[in-house]
Amino acid sequence: MKKINYLFVITFVIILGVFNSCKNIKSSKYINIGMVDGWAEDVAMTHVVKAILDEQGYHIIIQKASTDMILASMNNEDTDLFLGVWLPYTHKTKIAKFPDLVDLGTNYDNGKIGLVIPDYVPVKSIEDLPKYEKQFKNRIIGIEKGAGMTSATDRAIIDYELNYRQINSSTIAMITELQNAIKRKEWIVVAAWQPHWMFGKMKLKFLDDPKKTFGEAEKIKTYSRKSFGKDHPELTRFFSKIYFDNKTMTDLLTKMEGSKDKETTAKEWVKDHPELVNSWLDKN
Incomplete structure (x- = not known):
């Protein structure tokens, strides 16, 4: 009888563990970031974020897809973040389809x-x-x-x-x-x-655009899925503080262009910019 009770307890603990694992999967250290491969600034910023957060003990998974697919996946709570939303013109129509997505802030403002x-x-x-x-x-x-x-x-x-x-x-x-x-x-x-x-x-x-069909200066924004802030409050602040000025962005893109190993190049860039990175991490 004791053996049966012992087995029952073990089984219950295992089931409870699986349940809690599923329940807390969104709160884990695994972060999924959508990225449009071929967009130089998105590729560069995403790899820099990965380099920083990998050092902080997170596991960053980069998911390559189109903007439409990334936004839809975020709306389904499958993808956590996207650093490549251009507003108020380029992605205005696309982002309007998903009102539950959360604007975490501007990472570049001279697009x-x-x-x-x-x-x-x-x-x-x-x-x-x-x-x-x-x-x-x-x-x-x-x-x-x-x-x-x-x-x-x-x-x-x-x-x-x-x-x-x-x-x-x-x-x-x-x-x-x-x-x-x-x-x-x-x-x-x-x-x-x-x-x-x-x-x-x-x-x-x-070329000059007198009719303003392409709009004027744009901001590149970071968006998250609806529940990301609740699941990762510590990262919400980090992503809201990420910002590249013209000089910093140019420096990053120049280093990343032609690199066959984006992850290594991003890590080197992070090491070369400790003050900026620490300001994002609230370590200054």
Whole structure:
């Protein structure tokens, strides 16, 4: 009888442990961060956060997906965070679909999107594009379908009555085509944004946007799932304090560009910026 009672107690403890494990899974040290691969600033910031929090004893899991997939996953309480929400223009429509997601603050406040050309091309404004259809081959080289940048470019084609087609594939493909065109001194117009390392590697300029189709300066924000603050109050403050100024962001993107090991590069960057990192961690 004692043996039966002993086995019953063990079984009960195991079941209770499994139940508590499931119950507290959101409060564990495992943090899932969504990331859009190909977005230089999102990749860089996400890896820096991983480097910092790994040192604090957390286990950061980076989930690569599109913006739509990340936001939907956060809304389902599956993904914890996303550091790449551009507002008030680029992701306005996307974020409006998920009112329960929580804005944790601005991590960069000088973002810009628009149509970009090499500096040797003598065109100043989007309004001038109809004059140069032949030189640009009636094409605007875009990025991924479904991206906020892509939707804004489609609107620009309508607003400015352009006889141009947006060619969509990927961010990497856009950059490659831009680099190849510059090597040959060809005319090309692409859909692009700042901050991005390509502005440090190539001489580029934004076309004026008098109709403000692409909006003005944008903020890049960190968003979390609804219950994240309750599950991780200590991390909510950390993420709300993360902020990169222009100089810091440029330095980070320059170091990350071309790196074959993003995690190692991010760790090195963190070691080189102890004051900034400690201010985020409230250690100053």
